[in-house]
Amino acid sequence: MPRSHYDVVIAGAGHNGLVAAAYLARAGRSVLVLERLGHVGGLAVSARAFPGVDARLSRYSYLVSLLPTKIVKDLGLRLDLRRRRFASYTPAGDTGLLVDNEDAARTAASFEAVTGGRHDLAAWERFYGMTAHVARQVAPTLLEPLRGRTALREVVGDDEAWRDLFERPIGEVVDERFADDTVRGVVLTDALIGTFADTATDLLANRCFLYHVIGDGTGDWNVPVGGMGAVTAELAEAARRHGAEIRTGAEVLAVDPDTGEVTFDDGAQHAVTAGRCWPTCRPPCSPGCSGRRPSGPRAPSSKSTWCCRGCPGCRTPPWTPPRRSAAPSTSTRAATSSPRRTRRPPRGRCRTCRPPRSTATRSPTPRSSARGCGRRGRTR
Ligand SMILES: Cc1cc2nc3c(=O)[nH]c(=O)nc-3n(C[C@H](O)[C@H](O)[C@H](O)COP(=O)(O)OP(=O)(O)OC[C@H]3O[C@@H](n4cnc5c(N)ncnc54)[C@H](O)[C@@H]3O)c2cc1C
Structure with a gap:
């Protein structure tokens, strides 16, 4: 010693x-x-x-x-922290909700397929515009002494965001803003990971949600x-x-x-x-410590890590890019006219969720599960 x-x-x-x-x-x-x-x-x-x-x-x-x-x-x-292209994929019926950080049209089409309209996509964009603002404002304070309610509200500087993310139960807000249950579930994932909190009544769920959307001012979850x-x-x-x-x-x-x-x-x-x-662990340390775990919510999550060259086949129909002009480029034309596009992708090579080739073997692929948090650009 x-x-x-x-x-x-x-x-x-x-x-x-x-x-x-x-x-x-x-x-x-x-x-x-x-x-x-x-x-x-x-x-x-x-x-x-x-x-x-x-x-x-x-x-x-x-x-x-x-x-x-x-x-x-x-x-x-x-x-080396890498941003994920695919925020989440949530199976729903015969299709699934795909959030593609790099292809807004594809995400919009997926919302339409799952929800049958554009209402929830617009709600999604408004909602995550609001969380992005909160992230930019609040993240820098995480390295400072904890602020009280009034001081933090001033930092947030947006009454609607303060009310909906800090003061009202997040489940109530999500129910109000989104119509589709799959979309609601994807949004609420971030309020539930690691807790059993009741999102309709318990502000602990808000705290969990906020931790998941403000990281480093962007809320990105990188690999x-x-x-x-x-x-x-x-x-x-x-x-x-x-x-x-x-x-x-x-x-x-x-x-x-x-x-x-x-x-x-x-x-x-x-x-x-x-x-x-x-x-930094649960107290083993002080004389007289009971060793009892604190009461409170238990962690309900289970997770699995995969290593694969492509995403397993999923049930979302293959994506056909919209034509950008009357005379599409060669590559667009090739993509839209290929008969193979209409076939179901073989298992292990799902076209819809295939990660970029360069990263497929270097990092776990995005998850194909309802646990994916589903925000544009920031999920875990
Ligand atoms: C399944 C799972 C997935 C998660 N995924 C993520 C994620 O993707 N991203 C994320 O940011 N967070 C995630 N978290 C949360 C994250 O892992 C924790 O917040 C983080 O590990 C806490 O770090 P820590 O240093 O405080 O404690 P810990 O990582 O728990 O480290 C505590 C250390 O103390 C040691 N220790 C315990 N008792 C003693 C003792 N008596 N003497 C000496 N050493 C002791 C332990 O062996 C351990 O090494 C996840 C948690 C779980 C359970």
């Missing part, structure tokens, strides 16, 4: 512990990070999950939105190349570069708030003292 006293001891080397360690060490503090597992990253880790497939995929947490660009710059992180483990490996590297000490396989057993003593076990028991101790 190099030293017996640290300015700060951090329990847990998930992304929050690592960011804190990097900033504190950068500010000249002596920092010790203690991680129970044999590796850093917490829920943000990668794995080569499939034998014979040389791709590192996120094991749990898998998309990045709430990591501010400022932190990436401050800590000099080298990350980290190399999986989330690539992000936390960079964070750990930054923390070490600035002088933080990270010990894995070291479980914090207790923290004594009176003496600042932190007891941990890495095969043998040790104690160090700390000016401050920050547990």
Whole structure:
């Protein structure tokens, strides 16, 4: 053990512990990070999950939105975060609702096919115009001391947005603004991920929703190349570069708030003292801690990560681009006149949701499921 006293001891080397360690060490503090597992990253880790497939995929947490660009710059992180073309695909009857970030006409056609009109598409555009405004206004405040209601309302600067996103239950607002149940479900996904909150009554759902639409001022949910483990490996590297000490396989057993003593076990028991101790995990730490989990909503989600060269066949009819002019370009003509366009795509090569070839084998493909959040350009 190099030293017996640290300015700060951090329990847990998930992304929050690592960011804190990097900033504190950068500010000249002596920092010790203690991680129970044999590796850093917490829920943000990668794995080569499939034998014979040389791709590192996120094991749990898998998309990045709430990591501010400022932190990436401050800590000099080298990350490759890729924007997804397809926000979501939600099967509905014999078709499905496809939100294509790069093709407004295709998205509009999909809305029309699923909802039978243009009402919900217009509502969608108005609604997400409003969340985009809120994202731009609120995201910068996430790195500042938390503001009170009045101060945040001033930051938002839009009474309708404040009322509909912060004050009224989000389920009520979505019911009012959208007519189609599939569209309502896609919008509300962001209010439900990770909670059992009742969207009709519980403002916890609003909080969940807001976290999903304001990340870094855009609300984009990007795919980290190399999986989330690539992000936390960079964070750990930054923390070490600035002088933080990270010990894995070291479980914090207790923290004594009176003496600042932190007891941990890495095969043998040790104690160090700390000016401050920050547990980034559920409290294991203080003497007298009951170890009981806090009551509240349980996480209902289940997720799966795929690695494939194309999207499995889905039931949305193949897309035929509209003619742009009386004399279409050769490529448009070829696309619209090809008899193969009308055939159902073979399994594993769905034309409707096929990701760009360049990224198909490098990152998980967009999900074909109702869990996709479905916003234009920002989903997880
Ligand atoms: C299935 C799933 C998918 C998710 N998807 C996303 C997503 O796509 N994007 C997103 O932004 N968020 C996602 N989240 C949420 C995200 O994973 C968490 O918000 C994030 O991991 C929290 O980071 P953290 O550093 O606070 O804690 P954690 O990642 O939980 O890290 C805590 C660390 O503390 C360690 N630890 C625990 N007890 C002790 C102890 N006594 N002593 C020492 N170490 C200890 C743990 O081993 C762990 O490494 C997802 C969560 C889940 C469960």
